[in-house]
Amino acid sequence: MSHLTGLFYMxxxxxxxxxxxxxxxxxxxxxxxxxxxxxLQADQDRARxxxxxxxxxxxxxxxxxxxxxxxxxxxLVSLAQSRAPVHAVEPSRSMRSLLMTxxxxxxxxVRARVTVHPRRLDEAVxxxxxxxxxxHNTVACLRPAARRALxxxxxxxxxxxxxxxxxxPPDRMPRDEVTYLLPAQKxxxxxxxxxxxxxxxxxxxxxxxxxxxxxxxxxxxxxxxxFWMWPASRAEVIGELLGSGFLPRPGRDDxxxxxxRLRRR
Ligand SMILES: C[S@@+](CC[C@H](N)C(=O)[O-])C[C@H]1O[C@@H](n2cnc3c(N)ncnc32)[C@H](O)[C@@H]1O
Numbered sequence: 132m133s134h135l136t137g138l139f140y141m142x143x144x145x146x147x148x149x150x151x152x153x154x155x156x157x158x159x160x161x162x163x164x165x166x167x168x169x170x171l172q173a174d175q176d177r178a179r180x181x182x183x184x185x186x187x188x189x190x191x192x193x194x195x196x197x198x199x200x201x202x203x204x205x206x207l208v209s210l211a212q213s214r215a216p217v218h219a220v221e222p223s224r225s226m227r228s229l230l231m232t233x234x235x236x237x238x239x240x241v242r243a244r245v246t247v248h249p250r251r252l253d254e255a256v257x258x259x260x261x262x263x264x265x266x267h268n269t270v271a272c273l274r275p276a277a278r279r280a281l282x283x284x285x286x287x288x289x290x291x292x293x294x295x296x297x298x299x300p301p302d303r304m305p306r307d308e309v310t311y312l313l314p315a316q317k318x319x320x321x322x323x324x325x326x327x328x329x330x331x332x333x334x335x336x337x338x339x340x341x342x343x344x345x346x347x348x349x350x351x352x353x354x355x356x357x358f359w360m361w362p363a364s365r366a367e368v369i370g371e372l373l374g375s376g377f378l379p380r381p382g383r384d385d386x387x388x389x390x391x392r393l394r395r396r
Pocket of ligand 1: 221273
């Protein structure tokens with residue numbers, strides 16, 4: 132056994148490897164961003180995740196469902212703030228790899244509470260596993276049909292009375308091109324940076340991410356990745372949820388993250 136485990140430490144050359152890709156897996160849209168995602172936005176986002184979802188997650192008993200778990204920000208907060216089981220649904224292999232590494236670093240009893248579903252929510256087949264579901268920073272990048280396809284399996288995954296918190300996409304097209312520069316982050320001798328450029332394009336927003344890594348001798352690596360975002364108003368998204376068995380939850384939710392409750396049968 133010991134000589135076999137040693138094999139994992141070798142880095143084989145590509146021609147010497149044959150990988151049988153799973154027929155179920157589509158190309159990975161997060162391949163570039165996964166490497167830089169946490170370095171560039173984790174700190175800002177961690178506080179937001181606690182503010183948006185902490186109160187509901189602490190009340191979870193049956194389970195927490197993290198839809199589009201990515202590298203695990205909501206999953207980790209849920210494991211820390213509740214004793215309930217957590218279901219992390221993440222179809223992208225590159226994002227899931229980071230999530231799995233994070234989970235591997237947890238104590239065994241905490242890891243035992245989290246199940247990773249390597250699929251889209253509409254493929255995961257989850258029935259009444261949670262009383263709190265969270266969809267953070269995910270809906271904006273889905274075509275309207277894919278966004279609407281989340282709500283029925285979201286309802287299936289919740290127990291009656293369960294709460295679904297959904298971070299809304301932008302509610303309208305930008306009038307002019309918008310550029311954001313996130314604060315550059317130092318990791319050792321290198322500096323990581325990203326600029327987002329967002330022009331409107333017909334009914335959607337082109338979102339170009341320009342990443343670069345700088346060292347003492349200048350720029351070491353550069354990448355550009357383009358995503359699309361589909362705007363939708365709060366009324367539109369809530370209307371879709373109400374059509375899938377949810378009721379409004381009156382209260383003091385953050386305007387960016389409405390909460391709905393699954394109707395009791
Ligand atoms: C921008 S990332 C956000 C990840 C995480 N929620 C965060 O905020 O750090 C969006 C994630 O949603 C996942 N995703 C896209 N479509 C999905 C679907 N239909 N069901 C579940 N996850 C999905 C993507 O693979 C991606 O990792």
